[in-house]
Amino acid sequence: MSSTADTSTKIMDAAEGYIRTKGYNAFSFRDIAADVGIKTASIHYHFPSKADLGAAVAERYTEQFLEALGPPDRYTFEEQISRYIAAFRSSYSSGDQMCLCGMLGAEISSLPENMIVVSKVFFVKNLLWLDQVYLSKSDDNISIEQARQKSLRLLALLEGGLIVARSLDGMATFDQLISQELA
């Protein structure tokens, strides 16, 4: 699939992998070129600058992430929460990878301006999605402020969980962490 994809896609795939494992500041056009099988100059034809590439990758990631989640009301509350957690878990299980925007959030002070904007959008959209899920839980009648608190808590827990898991036993630690949330 990735081998038949067009060059722009291959470049973005490679860049996404590097950002999620090593960070935006720890990969070069040389790395990307080697993976894709082209020369570094060719990358500039598809993405004028590294910042452009980074922003495009973050935008695509956010789109795909929310696309995979689907509308907040498609499944039951419990199913949606567990699907959301699974999205982060699969992120990790595919090679010790961070959430792309979690990594960018950590590096935010060293990112070019256009990337800062795009990575903020990921968090805003995720929180809005979670808000709606929590508000849909008809059992308790919670306020929008209470929903937002729950959303923030789960998002932070998962982003932080990826960091801590990578520094310790990996998936075992992450599973131990999320088991409480699924119970």
Added chain:
Amino acid sequence: MSSTADTSTKIMDAAEGYIRTKGYNAFSFRDIAADVGIKTASIHYHFPSKADLGAAVAERYTEQFLEALGPPDRYTFEEQISRYIAAFRSSYSSGDQMCLCGMLGAEISSLPENMIVVSKVFFVKNLLWLDQVYLSKSDDNISIEQARQKSLRLLALLEGGLIVARSLDGMATFDQLISQELA
């Protein structure tokens, strides 16, 4: 205080600031030299390589962090938890800074080997401290596995909270997040 400190300390102070705001891969000896008021070559006298500097900074950070926490049984359960949270909050309030080891945890796949080891130790020691605090809560008689789950949860929540807060409204978001934990 920092102006009368010896050069090694000044170098570590500057490095710690850069790592916590921009990350290990986003600062150079040039940055450090400019801050301290020396030439880049002089840094190598105190720290042979960048990896040595990074490891020294992470070691000092871990020591100081645990030193500030003190023994796990010095205060009541509620006080210790709120002191632990406050340690992360002050981390943020001093200029949008990440927990140093939270940043290194995110960047871990791009770090030199000696830094990986040191940054793991931070998490191990933090979890041990939290375990003891949770076990000390005499109300409920929890197992060591249950304590570890709670420790992991709080640690991940705070590390992730710093990332999310930096990407959104900053301290307001972080305070909203921890208000649930202090209640």
Added chain:
DNA sequence: GTCTATAATTTGATAGAC
């Protein structure tokens, strides 16, 4: 679209004078 060639800058690091 991809290449070669090259530029301009930055990087971590070393040797040796003071």
Added chain:
DNA sequence: GTCTATCAAATTATAGAC
């Protein structure tokens, strides 16, 4: 301990041929 001088390598980026 700090400096000057210098290094080799890497970085992002551009110009222009194919």
